[in-house]
Amino acid sequence: MALVDLHVHSKYSKHPAQWFLQRIGTRESYTEIEDLYQIAKNRGMTFVTLCDHNTIDGALKLVEHSPLDTFVSVEATAYFPKNGCKIHVLVYGLNEQQFHMVDRLRTDIYQLRDYLRQENLAHSVAHATYNVNGRLTFDIIEKLILLFDVFEEINGGRNPKNNLIWGQSLLNLSANDIDRLYDKHRIEPFSDTPWLKGLTGGSDDHAGLFIAQTFTEADAATPAEFIEQIKRKQTIGGGKSSNFKSLAFAIYKIACDFSQSGSGKKQTGPMALVNSLLFENKKPGLRNRLMMEGMKFRAGKEDKDRIMLQFLEGVFSDFVKPGDLSIDEKIERMYENIAAMTDNFFSMIFESLERNFKQGDLSGLVKNASAALPAIFFSMPFFSTVKHLAHDRDIINRLRAEYIEKYQRADSKILWFSDTAKESNNAADAVRSAARAAHLEERAIQFVLSESQVAATPDLPPNVLTLPEIYTYTPDNQSDYALAIPSMLRSLETVYQQNPDVIVISTPGPLGVVGILAAKLLGIPCYGILHDDYAEAIRRKSSDELLFDPVDNVIRWVYSFVTTLYVPSFDMLEVLEKRGYETHTMQLLPTPSSESEDAETAILETPYYVPESDAPLQWAEIFMALFGPKVGVSAALPHIRMTPAPFDRLEDERKVVGIQ
Structure with missing residues (x-):
């Protein structure tokens, strides 16, 4: 042949x-x-x-x-x-x-x-x-x-x-x-x-x-x-x-070829080093070694030089004999080094943000943010290639439905992002109950948590994905809560490998932002769940009126990117409407219709949101209404529409109901 x-x-x-x-x-x-x-x-x-x-x-x-x-x-x-x-x-x-x-x-x-x-x-x-x-x-x-x-x-x-x-x-x-x-x-x-x-x-x-x-x-x-x-x-x-890595390194290669074709001079710097090791099977030359020695000299004074030095040392260690490695092995090793460098730069920025914010000095933040430009330059092609490879998703899904699923059924795959699982509150109850229900029902749904949440939450079911974190911030007077910042490139790789069809976020925090970014890059629907009035809760707990507006603005901005935002009650919907939220994208969290055939009555009579109550909501039931057995929720209600839509799937007598 x-x-x-x-x-x-x-x-x-x-x-x-x-x-x-x-x-x-x-x-x-x-x-x-x-x-x-x-x-x-x-x-x-x-x-x-x-x-x-x-x-x-x-x-x-x-x-x-x-x-x-x-x-x-x-x-x-x-x-x-x-x-x-x-x-x-x-x-x-x-x-x-x-x-x-x-x-x-x-x-x-x-x-x-x-x-x-x-x-x-x-x-x-x-x-x-x-x-x-x-x-x-x-x-x-x-x-x-x-x-x-x-x-x-x-x-x-x-x-x-x-x-x-x-x-x-x-x-x-x-x-x-x-x-x-x-x-x-x-x-x-x-x-x-x-x-x-x-x-x-x-x-x-x-x-x-x-x-x-x-x-x-x-x-x-x-x-x-x-x-x-x-x-x-x-x-x-x-x-x-x-895959997105190999395509990104093809872009690196063309960019390196371009830089060398222009002047005809031997190039130096991190990009030239990547080019020589990955694509030319050459060991680092004298100029790159001198560059590294200069960074060693400055590493004690400048964080950016220390981080870049760690990157170069890691690359040198992984590419002792570049000619002995396949292109796939080279790409994996170089990706890990770039991910580590990017993590270090962004960790530096968040440390600077916390330190300089407390000191009231924003000049240091600007300086460190500008120093992170190499990390941004190295990481941008990976985000570009994820989006590029997902460009034809709608066509592919239609082909699958018309020419493949009539012969074999294929379930939609859902990733649910949350930054709370260990706490004792409604949101954490929702995540734990939903994860167990999804596992027992053998749903194609996985829950995405930070590694600190997973470590602190016993008995989580196996359908939980862990995102590595690079920085953790604990707000003053809130020792029971830590804001985890995930590793961007490693999180991107984890989500890409799962190849989801739908993303759900039940947090406006960093993991929610990662979920939204992934959905935008992959071209898939992203649904939000707002469990509580977080801005109001922070105001009550901290007694600081100045925190309310910035926190509420961030939450409104994050959830403005979702396809549909689920809220637990009409009361909350009206409160959010007064604050300028886009209520045309909001819908009420559905519930199992139980014995009632009147979906509207079933929803209206369900005590979803009881602000003064410490009783946990029945999130397992709500979860199964969203993604589980038949529920028959299709009535048009005030402010919202509830119709079978993106999550729709018939399987025997089970029906997944989503939000249009």
Whole structure:
């Protein structure tokens, strides 16, 4: 069997899609043709091609360099004429005249498809579910299924879940599906068997790091035979998908290549060190060692130099022999070092915030915040790539519902963030009861707590995730409560690995902020629960009127980002409305309807919120009403709407009720 990476870029691809790279003004790739060829062959590829964007200049040089085991390809940016949606179509084995026609016709994807069919050109639609310019719709996905017969099943730049769902959806297509889509869109299918799709794989590598780690397999002895197998739909994709770390380090690589390509001078500094260890298999040079010695000299005076010195020492220790490590091992080790550095910088900022706030000196805070810029620069690509990889979530979820779940059921996965579990109050009772109920009911729900909360709370069920913390603050006169600041990059990794469909936050504290940030990056719904009037509670406890407004402003700001905010009573809703909260996003916490068929009566008669009562609320029941067995809550109530929505799922006679 022959192997080819059918989606690789070289330095002839010029315009980056990543926001971070656009901001610093780089090219899309700096990979040399000769290097690309050698890497592909060393990693077991039988034949080599490259697919630069809308040009074959690099591909022609590749064939000139090695004519016997290469062929010309291009990634053509095509457009749906009605809404301008961009679609990337990989075309294989074309000559210069055919390329010029492809380049001319790509402004209309219908004309391009007809030309490819007329010329019998091998092709594959690249990362079809990726929303390149924000105009992709599910209708367009359906049209693509009719227009083309070969699709990229595994794209090395997309995450495993999306690749798997897309590939499985294509395999599950039936003749009836094609008939249904034709009746809807009136587009002539590509072939006589349009429900049988050809599948390809390609790394979509731009940095020279992951070439040939994703590939296409076919029974072929020559490039011409391989191209013919693509046309006959006799290929299959294989190899690796991406994750946010590998994609971020690809961005690092391109940024480093850009910095070195500009001046031609040898670069120094942390970024240059990352480049030499990760990408060039070089030990630290004299300049980097001198830089480190300078930091040692200043480390006793400046916290930022001490932190950066720890980072460099950790990197040196982990990369004694960089050539002996695989790229995946390098990425994991470097990520851990960057996460530790970022934690140290942000811990420094929070220590400064607490110290300088007490002293009334904000100049020190500003100084330390500016010193943390290297940590921000190193961490930004990771947040960017999480968002990038989640860009097509809506399309993927629709595909899963229409082409996979009719064959096998898939539960939504929920993460519930809270910073209280050990205390004796309503919020803590809610979390503990809800966690146990979810575990007993075998729900796909996990509860996210800080490590200090987990350590102080005995008998927690196994469905609890622990986020490492970098700093803990205990307010004056509140020794029973500690505000835990989680590690940002390590928390991001934990949440990303869980791949949730929904996030719930029942705290406006740091863990709630992490939950909201994760939901925004992943493009998923985030629901909030406000257990109590925290600002009023702090005012009563501290007798400090000056604290009320800033605390209330922070809480209002945090919960302004949630899709829906659950409140425990109409009284609280009215109080929050007077303070300027967005009540159109609020809804009352539902309850099991018990024996009553009147959902409205059941809710109104439930004593959710009793400010003077120490009796714990029945949070287990409330939890099961939100996420558990049938409850029949659908009545429209004053100020709120309660309808089956994002959490909806039927399972036997159980129904999850959410908030629209």
